[in-house]
Every structure is written in structure tokens, then in C-alpha cells.
Amino acid sequence: xxxxxxxxxxxxxxxxxxxxxxxxxxxxxxxxxxxxxxxxxxxxxxxxxxxxxxxxxxxxxxxxxxxxxxxxxxxxxxxxxxxxxxxxxxxxxxxxxxxxxxxxxxxxxxxxxxxxxxxxxxxxxxxxxxxxxxxxxxxxxxxxxxxxxxxxxxxxxxxxxxxxxxxxxxxxxxxxxxxxxxxxxxxxxxxxxxxxxxxxxxxxxxxxxxxxxxxxxxxxxxxxxxxxxxxxxxxxxxxxxxxxxxxxxxxxxxxxxxxxxxxxxxxxxxxxxxxxxxxxxxxxxxxxxxxxxxxxxxxxxxxxxxxxxxxxxxxxxxxxxxxxxxxxxxxxxxxxxxxxxxxxxx
Amino acid sequence: xxxxxxxxxxxxxxxxxxxxxxxxxxxxxxxxxxxxxxxxxxxxxxxxxxxxxxxxxxxxxxxxxxxxxxxxxxxxxxxxxxxxxxxxxxxxxxxxxxxxxxxxxxxxxxxxxxxxxxxxxxxxxxxxxxxxxxxxxxxxxxxxxxxxxxxxxxxxxxxxxxxxxxxxxxxxxxxxxxxxxxxxxxxxxxxxxxxxxxxxxxxxxxxxxxxxxxxxxxxxxxxxxxxxxxxxxxxxxxxxxxxxxxxxxxxxxxxxxxxxxxxxxxxxxxxxxxxxxxxxxxxxxxxxxxxxxxxxxxxxxxxxxxxxxxxxxxxxxxxxxxxxxxxxxxxxxxxxxxxxxxxxxxxxxxxxxxxxxxxxxxxxxxxxxxxxxxxxxxxxxxxxxxxxxxxxxxxxxxxxxxxxxxxxxxxxxxxxxxxxxxxxxxxxxxxxxxxxxxxxxxx
Numbered sequence: 001x002x003x004x005x006x007x008x009x010x011x012x013x014x015x016x017x018x019x020x021x022x023x024x025x026x027x028x029x030x031x032x033x034x035x036x037x038x039x040x041x042x043x044x045x046x047x048x049x050x051x052x053x054x055x056x057x058x059x060x061x062x063x064x065x066x067x068x069x070x071x072x073x074x075x076x077x078x079x080x081x082x083x084x085x086x087x088x089x090x091x092x093x094x095x096x097x098x099x100x101x102x103x104x105x106x107x108x109x110x111x112x113x114x115x116x117x118x119x120x121x122x123x124x125x126x127x128x129x130x131x132x133x134x135x136x137x138x139x140x141x142x143x144x145x146x147x148x149x150x151x152x153x154x155x156x157x158x159x160x161x162x163x164x165x166x167x168x169x170x171x172x173x174x175x176x177x178x179x180x181x182x183x184x185x186x187x188x189x190x191x192x193x194x195x196x197x198x199x200x201x202x203x204x205x206x207x208x209x210x211x212x213x214x215x216x217x218x219x220x221x222x223x224x225x226x227x228x229x230x231x232x233x234x235x236x237x238x239x240x241x242x243x244x245x246x247x248x249x250x251x252x253x254x255x256x257x258x259x260x261x262x263x264x265x266x267x268x269x270x271x272x273x274x275x276x277x278x279x280x281x282x283x284x285x286x287x288x289x290x291x292x293x294x295x296x297x298x299x300x301x302x303x304x305x306x307x308x309x310x311x312x313x314x315x316x317x318x319x320x321x322x323x324x325x326x327x328x329x330x331x332x333x334x335x336x337x338x339x340x341x342x343x344x345x346x
Numbered sequence: 347x348x349x350x351x352x353x354x355x356x357x358x359x360x361x362x363x364x365x366x367x368x369x370x371x372x373x374x375x376x377x378x379x380x381x382x383x384x385x386x387x388x389x390x391x392x393x394x395x396x397x398x399x400x401x402x403x404x405x406x407x408x409x410x411x412x413x414x415x416x417x418x419x420x421x422x423x424x425x426x427x428x429x430x431x432x433x434x435x436x437x438x439x440x441x442x443x444x445x446x447x448x449x450x451x452x453x454x455x456x457x458x459x460x461x462x463x464x465x466x467x468x469x470x471x472x473x474x475x476x477x478x479x480x481x482x483x484x485x486x487x488x489x490x491x492x493x494x495x496x497x498x499x500x501x502x503x504x505x506x507x508x509x510x511x512x513x514x515x516x517x518x519x520x521x522x523x524x525x526x527x528x529x530x531x532x533x534x535x536x537x538x539x540x541x542x543x544x545x546x547x548x549x550x551x552x553x554x555x556x557x558x559x560x561x562x563x564x565x566x567x568x569x570x571x572x573x574x575x576x577x578x579x580x581x582x583x584x585x586x587x588x589x590x591x592x593x594x595x596x597x598x599x600x601x602x603x604x605x606x607x608x609x610x611x612x613x614x615x616x617x618x619x620x621x622x623x624x625x626x627x628x629x630x631x632x633x634x635x636x637x638x639x640x641x642x643x644x645x646x647x648x649x650x651x652x653x654x655x656x657x658x659x660x661x662x663x664x665x666x667x668x669x670x671x672x673x674x675x676x677x678x679x680x681x682x683x684x685x686x687x688x689x690x691x692x693x694x695x696x697x698x699x700x701x702x703x704x705x706x707x708x709x710x711x712x713x714x715x716x717x718x719x720x721x722x723x724x725x726x727x728x729x730x731x732x733x734x735x736x737x738x739x740x741x742x743x744x745x746x747x748x749x750x751x752x753x754x755x756x757x758x759x760x761x762x763x764x765x766x767x768x769x770x771x772x773x774x775x776x777x778x779x780x781x782x783x784x785x786x787x788x789x
Contacts, residue, residue: 091660092664093663113668114550114667115665116665119663135549136549168546174547197546203546203547
């Protein structure tokens with residue numbers, strides 16, 4: 001692998017180069033097929049240990065990482081820790097040091113505190129994958145969103161992407177703003193004034209377009225990305241009621257007339273139907289919500305594959321005699337990766 | 347026993363001295379100044395201060411010594427030792443200990459512990475309200491009799507403007523200044539860093555500059571209303587400095603201090619989620635630093651204070667939003683002032699002495715220090731503005747290690763600290779000075 005593409009950890013999108021992102025997406029694309037086979041398993045990470053360390057409730061992301069690890073033949077262990085155990089005594093770093101003592105190859109962490117994966121990366125030799133840290137970043141979500149967009153729009157360069165909703169608290173929004181802008185998309189954002197601070201305009205060099213009304217953000221958008229709104233924002237006085245939110249900031253069918261023809265609609269889930277997005281759209285032909293979930297497995301396989309093993313180990317995994325299914329898959333990975341990387345440069 | 351600090355350059359703004367002079371000390375008091383060429387009196391030890399600045403002992407009017415109650419972070423002895431290592435002869439201990447210093451018994455305890463330790467002089471600050479809960483006034487009169495020099499609910503600022511008004515009116519009767527940590531908790535609550543570009547990028551809840559400014563403006567209005575003396579602690583924003591500037595123009599009794607980390611680091615330093623960049627008020631953006639530098643230049647800022655806030659490593663090793671606020675600062679404060687302010691041409695050495703000695707003594711009405719006039723306590727800080735040194739936190743006298751300045755390379759540092767005539771700190775590179783002293787007094 002090219003040294004510039006090498007990743008030790010995946011902590012956020014902000015510090016990645018466009019080339020590293022494309023390489024991750026290309027690798028994910030080549031893994032997508034494995035999930036369509038009858039026997040959904042390759043030996044790429046056989047003998048490797050992946051720990052899913054989740055300090056925040058999550059069904060979708062944790063399951064997605066677990067399936068990804070298992071389809072690569074890694075040993076996947078799930079640890080769910082309620083954040084309250086912090087007050088019971090063991091600190092995050094003590095947990096991390098204990099896990100490190102068991103020599104895992106990769107630790108996937110989700111935590112409600114921004115920066116928690118950075119703390120882990122300082123005490124662990126294992127590759128750290130950020131599966132969402134507070135309101136900071138959710139890199140694999142942005143990668144799977146990008147893979148989905150690339151699949152349906154044949155590329156990302158030049159697209160207009162509207163991100164709607166609770167931008168302030170959204171790690172998904174931040175990771176997507178970084179990723180999509182690095183690949184040449186223009187970003188506009190909109191939502192209640194309390195949830196769209198003006199500092200967002202300057203988070204990337206090219207600038208983010210802030211709109212007061214969601215209609216203005218959606219005009220001519222090729223991609224409309226809707227964020228989940230949390231009920232507790234109402235009690236914290238960010239907006240008056242879920243009802244008013246749905247009326248003014250929810251996505252309705254008529255909004256799609258403003259968007260570019262063939263615009264696609266995305267949502268990181270879980271969906272509050274009838275609040276941030278109407279069911280007609282969520283279940284309609286423009287919605288790629290389930291494609292996102294499917295691509296999530298492929299993206300996480302790519303991330304684990306690129307982070308959890310050294311180059312030499314990958315070769316030996318390919319050479320392992322484990323039946324036709326596996327050797328074909330491994331060959332496929334290499335060949336297609338090279339080909340699609342070439343393609344994406346054009 | 348007499349000590350002559352010979353051939354130094356004396357800067358003492360209180361008596362308008364800025365000249366090469368010898369300083370004679372006897373029995374812990376200043377005898378007076380004399381010309382470099384004057385003969386050395388007999389029976390006198392000599393400290394050769396050639397090429398060095400000799401100043402009245404520096405006073406840090408805002409430190410947390412954690413005793414009583416949190417001795418695992420710091421004790422009065424360890425904090426006072428760190429103070430002399432950092433060039434301070436007097437420090438003022440904030441009352442947020444456990445129990446809170448809201449009564450004369452705790453005040454006396456702090457003073458006794460400091461006397462027992464025998465390092466820097468420690469002057470206690472009492473709380474404004476009982477247990478710093480912001481409701482009933484603490485017994486300021488009793489505490490004043492026991493030795494407090496000011497009152498403050500630092501860290502838990504009095505939320506009610508009405509209570510604050512009463513406190514100011516009451517404190518005026520004892521001629522005690524109120525020191526306020528300006529922070530509107532309804533704006534800052536839940537925040538871990540300055541609100542702005544970096545809090546958005548890092549996904550952390552911010553503490554807007556307005557949280558500090560709302561309270562600073564309130565306090566200035568109350569200073570006008572009550573005519574009491576108020577001192578704003580660790581001012582970190584442009585708006586708060588403007589409020590102080592305006593109050594001074596109007597002749598209200600408002601003073602303020604700034605902390606070294608606030609002019610040295612911006613909020614960009616938080617980007618690795620190092621909890622040693624977490625303090626309150628938080629590291630601000632460059633615009634606020636520019637305002638602090640302006641305030642230091644134009645006289646709006648009265649004092650430099652470290653806000654020395656020790657925390658144990660175990661507490662600081664938490665997630666950023668879980669970790670406590672504060673960094674240690676006693677041993678880097680003067681270094682950062684010399685490095686970033688004097689050597690960068692922001693302020694003169696004379697102004698530095700004003701900020702670190704003259705003004706703190708004036709604000710706290712300490713008659714016996716802050717100057718090298720005849721009869722004053724022989725508290726002396728000797729500095730070398732050109733000294734190159736590197737801070738190694740593992741050698742700190744403090745019990746805590748929470749600093750973002752470990753490994754920082756300074757231009758300018760403290761050579762020696764004398765408390766009431768006793769040489770309590772001497773930088774190892776300058777030990778030749780006392781060797782010479784021994785030989786010259788022998789000869």
C-alpha cells in the first residue's frame with residue numbers, strides 16, 4: 001500500500017486526505033459483493049481480534065461493525081458499558097489499558113464524550129476506530145454516506161448536498177461536511193437557529209452555506225441529508241415543540257420539487273417518522289436509507305481490513321488455503337481495489 | 347545578620363526606583379538602597395546580582411492550595427514551595443477548600459499551616475457567602491480579624507445580583523475587596539471550552555465569551571451602585587476588559603487580573619483533547635488574546651495572577667468533558683510573562699513589577715510589601731529576563747502535574763526568591779552567585 005494512504009487509526013474525517021478517503025471508499029466497494037454471496041465470509045482477518053467498545057446505546061452501528069468483523073473472519077467481541085460505570089470507578093483509560101493487555105488488533109469505540117477515541121489512541125497499540133464520539137465525528141457514517149452517494153450519482157465532485165436539522169449536536173453532520181467537501185461537493189445547512197450556529201460557515205476552507213429556511217438549502221440540491229432530532233432538545237429550549245419542528249424543519253414531499261431532478265434523500269437513522277422526515281419520503285423511491293445501512297457493512301469491513309492487519313498479514317491471509325470462496329474473494333479485493341482507484345482519479 | 351544584594355538593577359515602581367543599586371537587608375526587613383560603588387558594610391553576606399533585576403517580592407493574588415480537604419492535589423506547604431520556586435513571596439489562597447474558608451477557624455488554620463511550612467507567605471481569601479452557596483453572607487468581619495485580605499466565591503460566582511450588591515455593601519465596611527470569577531452559569535453550564543470555531547470543530551459544548559461579560563458588566567454596574575471595591579479575577583475576554591476600562595474611566599473602584607495561559611494559548615490548543623488545556627475561564631480565540639495584550643499595555647489590567655489550580659493526574663486523565671477545570675501555574679507564570687510579554691515588547695520590566703508586586707499589594711492594601719522601601723518586608727524576587735530554561739514538570743514542587751507547559755522553553759526566568767530576608771529559592775545555574783558571596787564576605 002502507498003505510504004500516504006496508510007492509516008494507523010480512524011479517529012475522524014477532518015484529518016484525512018482526499019486520497020485516503022477515496023482509497024477507503026474503493027476498498028469498501030470491493031467488499032460490497034461479499035455480503036451478496038451465499039457464504040458471506042472471507043479469511044482476511046482470521047486470527048485477528050476486534051473489540052466493539054460501546055459506551056452509548058447503539059443497535060445499528062454496533063451490529064454493523066460486528067457483522068463486518070465476522071465477515072472478515074475476525075474474532076469480534078462486544079462490550080457495552082453504561083456510561084454510569086465511570087462513576088462506579090473504572091476510568092476510560094483504565095478500561096482501555098485492560099483491553100490492551102489482552103492484545104486486540106482493533107478497538108472500535110463509541111462514547112458520548114467528544115475526543116474519547118483520541119484518549120484511547122494514546123494508551124493503546126491497537127488500531128482505534130471512532131464509531132461516534134459525542135458531537136465530534138462519526139467517520140464510518142460519513143464514509144457509508146459517501147459510498148451511497150457515489151453509487152447513485154457516479155461521483156461526488158460538483159454535487160450540492162443539503163444537510164438539514166440539528167447540526168450543532170450532530171457528529172454525522174461534521175464528518176459529512178468534511179468528507180463531502182474534500183471530495184468536491186458544496187454543502188448547505190439549515191435548521192432551527194438554536195441548532196445551526198454561524199461558526200459552521202467556517203469549519204471548512206471552502207465554507208458552508210448557512211440557510212435560515214430549509215427550502216433555501218434544498219434548492220437544486222442533489223443530495224438531501226436529514227438528521228435525527230432528539231426529543232430532549234425540546235426540554236432544553238432549543239425549539240418549542242416537536243410539532244412545530246415537524247412543520248418548519250421536517251422534510252415533506254413538496255420540498256423535493258425544489259431539489260435537483262433525481263435528488264436523493266438520506267438519513268443516518270433511526271428515523272423519527274413524521275418529525276424530521278415524512279414517511280412518504282422515508283419509504284419513497286428517492287430514499288436511500290436502507291442502502292446506507294447495507295453500505296455500512298461494506299465500509300466497516302474496509303476500515304477493519306485496512307486498519308486491523310499489516311500488509312504482510314494480508315498476503316498470508318490470501319494465501320491461506322481455505323477453499324475457493326475465500327481465495328476468490330481475496331483476489332477480488334486486490335484486483336478491484338486497484339482498478340477502481342484508477343477509475344476514481346479520472 | 348545582614349545581606350547585601352549587590353550590583354543588581356532595582357525596579358520598584360512604588361517608590362519610583364528604576365536604577366542600578368545595592369539593596370541592604372537586615373532582620374527580614376529592607377534597610378535601604380545604596381550606590382553600586384558604596385563600600386560593603388562589615389559583617390554582611392553578599393549576593394552578587396550583577397546583570398539581574400531585583401524587584402519587590404511578587405504576589406500571586408489568586409491560587410488554589412486545596413488544603414484543607416484535598417491534600418492529595420496540593421497542600422499549603424507544597425503550594426507555598428511551588429510559589430517560591432516560581433518567584434512568589436506571597437500568595438493568596440482562594441476559599442474553595444473543603445470545608446470552605448467561610449469562617450475564622452479555617453482562616454487561622456490556613457495561616458498556621460503556611461507559617462509551619464515556612465515558604466511563601468500565604469494570605470487567605472474568605473468566601474463571600476456561607477459555603478459559597480450564594481445565599482447568606484459569610485462572616486467577613488470575623489475572617490478579616492483572623493487575617494483574610496479579600497472575599498471571593500471563586501468558581502461558584504454569586505448568581506444573584508441582589509446578593510452580590512449586599513455583599514459589596516457589607517464588605518465595604520471592612521475595606522475588603524470582592525474578587526469575582528465572572529461567569530453566568532446559565533450561559534456556561536455544560537461547556538468545556540471557549541465557544542467558537544474550535545468548539546464547533548471538536549464537537550464540544552462551548553462557554554461563550556458572553557458568559558463572562560454578562561457578569562463583568564453586572565459587577566461594574568454594582569461597583570457604581572455600591573462604591574465598593576471589586577476585582578475581576580482572570581479576565582479573559584475583550585468585552586470584560588472593555589467593561590473594566592469603562593469603569594475605570596468613570597472612576598469606579600474596579601480592578602482586574604489576567605492569567606498567563608490566557609495570553610499564551612488560544613483555544614486551538616484544545617484540539618488534541620488534552621485535558622491540561624481545560625480551565626475556566628477557558629482558553630479563548632486570538633481576538634481575545636489581542637484584547638488582553640492591549641489591556642496589559644494600556645493599564646486596564648492591574649495584576650497578573652496564575653489561578654494555580656492543582657488536580658490529581660487521575661482526575662485529569664478523564665474524557666475532556668468529564669475532567670475538572672484548571673491547571674497549575676505558579677512555576678510558569680513569571681516565565682510566561684517574561685517570555686511572552688517583556689521579551690515580545692508588550693510591556694516593560696517596570697510594568698511587569700507593577701503587575702506582579704506593586705498593584706497586588708495596593709489592591710489588597712498590604713502596607714508592608716510590594717515595595718523595597720525602608721522598613722518593608724525583605725521579600726525580594728530576582729529575575730533574569732534573558733535566562734533560557736525549560737520547564738520540567740516532573741521536578742515541580744507542586745503535588746500536581748496538570749500543565750500544558752511541560753517542556754516549554756522560556757526566555758526569562760526567576761533566579762532567586764527571598765521571603766522576609768531568607769533565600770528560599772536559587773536557580774541552580776546561578777549558584778555561583780552565592781559562592782562568590784561567601785568568598786567576598788570572607789575576604
